[in-house]
Amino acid sequence: MAADKKPLDLSSLVIPQHVAIIMDGNGRWARRRGLPRAAGHRAGAENLRRIINACVEFGIKILTIYAFSTENWGRPEQEIKALMKIFARVLDQEIDDLHAQGVCLHHLGELTGISPSLQEKVRRAIDLTKDNDRLILNVAFNYGGRAEILHAVKHMVADGIEADDLTEELFNSYLFTSGLPDPDMVVRTSGELRISNFLIWQAAYAEYYPTPALWPDFGREELYEAIVAFNQRERRYGVLPE
Numbered sequence: 001m002a003a004d005k006k007p008l009d010l011s012s013l014v015i016p017q018h019v020a021i022i023m024d025g026n027g028r029w030a031r032r033r034g035l036p037r038a039a040g041h042r043a044g045a046e047n048l049r050r051i052i053n054a055c056v057e058f059g060i061k062i063l064t065i066y067a068f069s070t071e072n073w074g075r076p077e078q079e080i081k082a083l084m085k086i087f088a089r090v091l092d093q094e095i096d097d098l099h100a101q102g103v104c105l106h107h108l109g110e111l112t113g114i115s116p117s118l119q120e121k122v123r124r125a126i127d128l129t130k131d132n133d134r135l136i137l138n139v140a141f142n143y144g145g146r147a148e149i150l151h152a153v154k155h156m157v158a159d160g161i162e163a164d165d166l167t168e169e170l171f172n173s174y175l176f177t178s179g180l181p182d183p184d185m186v187v188r189t190s191g192e193l194r195i196s197n198f199l200i201w202q203a204a205y206a207e208y209y210p211t212p213a214l215w216p217d218f219g220r221e222e223l224y225e226a227i228v229a230f231n232q233r234e235r236r237y238g239v240l241p242e
Contacts, residue, residue, distance in 0.1 A: 025190030025214030102134025109143030145200035
């Protein structure tokens, strides 16, 4: 067995159904190697393939990744252009393999503000993979948790929802994650301890797992360690155990 595929014991572990990842540290990864930030983003995109493979191997059913936030538009124009090129290239080069693996692609966020050609690539990828059921891959792209909540409220108002009729279940149906279970675990790479406006409604009772590994270095074994840590938590959902 290859060195990067050493056997991992999953037999005694509860596998989280839905894992969300804040993919942080691409820039620092590149800087430590004397490379431009774009090189770090390319390395991060390549790492996503390894994590998707690991999720399929481990039996994780839903993976949500924070790819580009609404606040990221404030980054330097050159970096934004490089990121958009990387996203487009990933869609061109990886979507057929993802489809073959049974990955169903969902988009969380707004497509407004993104070039028409990239919007079309996203729509084609979603349509191609819509019937797959091995792994749901939610890509939070041009996404922000506060913007998502405002988006939901505006659409409820437009639909004439009365305040007395509003429930958590109804509100959930207006979110970008409608129909999906909330994340069981949120992983943040690079050692930062912020949620950065990510799934702020859905992750209310998720288990948070910060790791010092930079995103391009967060591989199969690091994901396994996160699952081990998840199994050491006691999920209470605001109540005490009997």
